[in-house]
Amino acid sequence: MSSSSDVDGNVNVGDTLKAYAYCAQVTRLSSATFHLAASLGPDDVRDRIFALYAFCRALDEATDGDNLSLNESKQKIDKLERDLRAAFSDDDDAALANCGCEAVALADTVRRTPSLSMQPFEEMIQGMRSDLRDDVRFNTWDDDLRTYCYRVAGVVGLMCVAVLGTKREANQKDAEEAAVDLGIALQLVNVIRDVGEDARERRRLYLPLDSVNRVGLSAEELFSSEYTPDERYERLVEGEIQRALLYFRRSLRGLPALPLFARIPTMAAADIYGALLAKVRMNGYDNLSQRAYTTSSEKILALPGILLRAIGRTPTLKVCGDSAYTNWLAKPEPARSLVQDLLVMVELSNKSDDDHAVEAAAKALECCNPCTSPARDSLLLGEWELVWSSPGSDFARLERRLRGGPLEGQAKSLQEIGNGYSRNVVVFPGDFVRVVITATVDADSVKVDTTNVGPPYTFELQIAGISIPLKFPAEFAQERTCLRTLYLDEDLKISRVGAFGERTTEGSLFVHVRRRAEQSRDL
Missing domain, CATH: 1.10.600.10 (Farnesyl Diphosphate Synthase)
Structure with missing residues (x-):
């Protein structure tokens, strides 16, 4: 025209x-x-x-x-x-x-x-041109495929945020990053849905080759019409489904920033498109000979639920429900994404008091411990900061008691694990008052993911840097506590806590991140 x-x-x-x-x-x-x-x-x-x-x-x-x-x-x-x-x-x-x-x-x-820039469009054109190569393959997610997904779909999030706008009080950068994550999630759904069509009709492979090889497959097998999905392929596809779910979850942080009219189409796109992941599973992970799709009636029936969740105080995506986790989490490929997933859920929970998602993510990780071997002293020792604890834990109860009082604010819990001791420091709001509990540590040489902590304890109160030794409470005197810790990597651990004796906190969950040297002055 x-x-x-x-x-x-x-x-x-x-x-x-x-x-x-x-x-x-x-x-x-x-x-x-x-x-x-x-x-x-x-x-x-x-x-x-x-x-x-x-x-x-x-x-x-x-x-x-x-x-x-x-x-x-x-x-x-x-x-x-x-x-x-x-x-x-x-x-x-x-x-x-x-x-x-x-x-x-x-x-x-x-x-x-x-606020609409030409750059996202230019990035998209660059991504589309890469599809015209003679050999469309991607070696890794981090170095290759993620860049491609950003160019052909993540940038659409930037375009849409510019048009849709955000609430006046919203952080624009956070909204844009979440929108990019949603675009990447939607593109990953495309990749997963279209493996057969891309590989066998166009000789393109968008699954990262390192993941393909890790499960014992080759690109040529996937190109061949003779190959049919087996257990190796199921592991491969489920790993990519978990990667997509991670990016759907990361996009959650941007929903509250959008005005209501913008949430609805955004959530509709995410939920209805994300439902294709469940369809792939229902098809036995066979996306080579068949293409997953949702029916018109399924799409229409989804809209009322999307509308109800869009007007909620903390809008959610149905694709991020508990059903996202499966027994395939025991496989090695999803582990790295799940570690990131846990941290995203912690961040969201701390803003919304919705603890269910953190528990679900932690349980999933406990099913698949991504460590190549149990934790050793090199991982155990060091300084850690508590970033989340289950509502029933002692620390969570302490934080609730501070509300409305003279020390109201965000308390902080720090932990130092050394050779033969564990020191827990509760820093009260204002960094003026703190409680320090030091206990002996017996690291079992066989079950190295379990640490037994018990007497003798020392208990002291610090006010403005002055230490006041206190008698340890009698009800703790004979108690030994079992900390079963899962070390996800060098900088993240989750712990389930149980106690021997009448008083028990069995099942309390804690998430810690390692503190670096510049952070360690508090201890």
């Missing part, structure tokens, strides 16, 4: 309206669910979201469109890159003269969205 101009240099209103109508139609035909969800927002925002979708869809079609030769794909992407520069050009009349509807609508969107 060509554009004409009026006296002030803008694209004619009639042409712009037609361009937006075209973008709406492209969205509806490509994704009726997303079209419905986006239509729930204000007209102004809805039109601009359709413009973003249509331009990104045009790039996708230029890369993967049916019956396109490699040269034709390159030409189409080059044309869309020129259209992009025209949309962001100050000289709209001349620049848009030979552009398509997507660019005309995008140009108007750019004018109406000052």
Whole structure:
């Protein structure tokens, strides 16, 4: 479509309206669910979201469109890159003269969205061009595939945040990072859903090769129509499902920053698309010979629940429920992602007082202990800071008692484990008053993930740096406590605590992170 101009240099209103109508139609035909969800927002925002979708869809079609030769794909992407520069050009009349509807609508969107940058679009074009290589493979997640997912999908999150906006009190950077994480999660769903189509029709493999090789498979096996999924492949796909779930969970922190009208389409995209992961599992992890999909009725039935969760104080995604965890967590591949997952759940829980997700993540990790061997002294010794404890723990009860009192604020619990002793320090708000408990430590040489802590104890109160020795409470005098600790890596550990005697805290969960030298002055 060509554009004409009026006296002030803008694209004619009639042409712009037609361009937006075209973008709406492209969205509806490509994704009726997303079209419905986006239509729930204000007209102004809805039109601009359709413009973003249509331009990104045009790039996708230029890369993967049916019956396109490699040269034709390159030409189409080059044309869309020129259209992009025209949309962001100050000289709209001349620049848009030979552009398509997507660019005309995008140009108007750019004018109406000052924070919308051209860089995310340029990153996307770079990612799409990488799909036109002769040999599309990715060696690792960290170095290769994550960059690709960011370019072709993560950047869409940046575009959408610019259009949707955030609440006035929200942290813009946090919202953008969460939006990128959601884009990466959605792209990982694409990768998992389309393995067979990509590998056997296009000779492309988007699963990281180090993960493929780790389970004992090769790229050539996956390309072969003779290969059928086996236990190795199930492990491989479940590992990637866990990676996607991690990024869905990381995106949770951005939902409260969005206005209500923006939460609904965002959550709809996440939940309905994320449901494909469960479909892959239901299909026996066979995404080589069949393609997972959700029905129209399933999508429609999901919307009421999405709406109810969107208006909640702490909005959640259904895809992040307990069903995300399976027995496959005992396999090695998901472990690294699950460690990150636990920390994300801790961060969210500390903001919302929703402890269930932390417990679920910890239980999952306890099922699969990602350590190659149990903890040794080199991991045990050192200084740790408590970042989360279960509501029934002594420290959690202490924090609750501080509320409303003269020391109201965030108490801090520090731990130092040395050769033969364990020192626990409770730092009260204001860093003026602290309690120090020191106990003996007996590290069992056989069960090295278990530490027995017991008498003799020393108990002291510190006020403004002055130590006042106190008699240890009588009810603790004969008690030995068993700390079963799972060392996830050198900087993170979770502990289940049980006591021998009448008083027991069996089941209390603690999450600690290692303190570095610059943090250690408190001890």
